[in-house]
Amino acid sequence: MVWSLVIGRVAGTAIRIHITFLIFLAWIGFSAFRQGGRAEALESLLFICLLFLCVLLHEFGHIFMARRFGIATPDVTLLPIGGVASLERIPEKPSQELAVALAGPAVNVVIAILLILLLGSLAPADITRIEDPGLGLLARLASANIFLVLFNMIPAFPMDGGRVLHAVLSMRIGPQRAMQIAARIGQGFAFVLGFLGLFGNPLLIFIAIFVYIAAAGEAQDAEMRHAFAGLRVADAMETRFSTIPAHASLEEAVDILLATPQHEFPVIDAFDKPVGLIMREDIIAALKSRERLTRVIDVAREPKEGLRDRMPLQQALDDMRRNGHAAFSVIDEDGKLVGMLTPQNVAEMLMIRQARPEWRFGRV
Numbered sequence: 265m266v267w268s269l270v271i272g273r274v275a276g277t278a279i280r281i282h283i284t285f286l287i288f289l290a291w292i293g294f295s296a297f298r299q300g301g302r303a304e305a306l307e308s309l310l311f312i313c314l315l316f317l318c319v320l321l322h323e324f325g326h327i328f329m330a331r332r333f334g335i336a337t338p339d340v341t342l343l344p345i346g347g348v349a350s351l352e353r354i355p356e357k358p359s360q361e362l363a364v365a366l367a368g369p370a371v372n373v374v375i376a377i378l379l380i381l382l383l384g385s386l387a388p389a390d391i392t393r394i395e396d397p398g399l400g401l402l403a404r405l406a407s408a409n410i411f412l413v414l415f416n417m418i419p420a421f422p423m424d425g426g427r428v429l430h431a432v433l434s435m436r437i438g439p440q441r442a443m444q445i446a447a448r449i450g451q452g453f454a455f456v457l458g459f460l461g462l463f464g465n466p467l468l469i470f471i472a473i474f475v476y477i478a479a480a481g482e483a484q485d486a487e488m489r490h491a492f493a494g495l496r497v498a499d500a501m502e503t504r505f506s507t508i509p510a511h512a513s514l515e516e517a518v519d520i521l522l523a524t525p526q527h528e529f530p531v532i533d534a535f536d537k538p539v540g541l542i543m544r545e546d547i548i549a550a551l552k553s554r555e556r557l558t559r560v561i562d563v564a565r566e567p568k569e570g571l572r573d574r575m576p577l578q579q580a581l582d583d584m585r586r587n588g589h590a591a592f593s594v595i596d597e598d599g600k601l602v603g604m605l606t607p608q609n610v611a612e613m614l615m616i617r618q619a620r621p622e623w624r625f626g627r628v
């Protein structure tokens with residue numbers, strides 16, 4: 265995530281703090297200082313830091329459980345709205361998905377129980393007094409952990425409860441149907457939350473909008489996975505396109521750029537193997553600073569691993585998304601360039617599959 269600082273690393277996962285979180289801390293400290301002076305500012309900051317420590321431990325609940333199933337998590341980012349752990353993928357087995365989803369809230373349950381044991385007691389009414397400084401730091405922290413559990417178990421994406429619902433439904437009706445139903449229930453909950461918000465807390469309306477958009481996004485993602493099931497890269501790739509030879513000059517590259525509607529060009533060697541990729545903006549940037557006879561290979565982007573034509577399409581898309589690459593060269597088993605995958609032809613494939621789900625367009 266951009267605008268974030270790495271503050272440490274635990275078991276291969278970088279802990280990042282987003283800049284907005286630091287601004288949020290400063291704002292909390294400043295407003296507490298104006299209300300009650302230095303002592304109150306320090307106590308407020310201590311409380312928020314402890315609270316976010318609990319949020320971080322919650323995320324590590326997910327991270328360590330996912331790791332048991334062989335799923336790595338490159339980083340976890342703290343934002344003012346909570347923590348975001350970037351798991352490489354969600355486990356496909358419903359039982360594992362359920363375990364990963366529950367592991368986060370389970371951490372807060374344990375923390376709350378430990379704090380209540382330490383305190384001796386916690387009145388149920390205190391749970392609603394998280395912001396009341398009269399309650400004492402530990403009691404407020406215990407309440408906050410209970411609130412985190414309740415909030416996260418709302419059965420709507422992106423909350424953990426949405427994942428739990430999806431995992432449980434998947435066991436009975438399969439992941440695709442389960443995603444549609446879970447997304448619909450999530451959106452239903454968003455409506456209820458938003459409606460309640462109209463009569464009381466405006467914050468609820470904000471959360472409702474957030475939940476609604478997230479649920480729609482998950483449903484769309486599931487639909488795409490469904491549409492692309494069984495397809496390989498070769499089924500969707502572009503096969504009519506121009507390439508630029510590695511030894512071509514910048515001048516020749518400009519000719520090819522003008523002659524075609526393409527914006528991305530694989531750069532190939534004499535054996536038709538891709539050795540790089542050059543984008544329109546790379547050519548333009550090179551024009552400003554380089555000479556006419558500069559070789560294309562000297563200004564092309566590093567060759568990244570080409571996609572194999574027989575790779576599942578969905579796996580290729582996950583790779584593209586993770587690496588933020590706009591286009592890919594596709595190679596056959598001899599490493600020769602046979603196609604290109606771009607967001608445009610992926611979108612075309614999606615439209616075609618949605619229009620005629622029962623038709624087969626396989627090329628492989």
Ligand SMILES: [Zn+2]
Nearest residue numbers: 368369416424
């Ligand atoms: Zn969680």
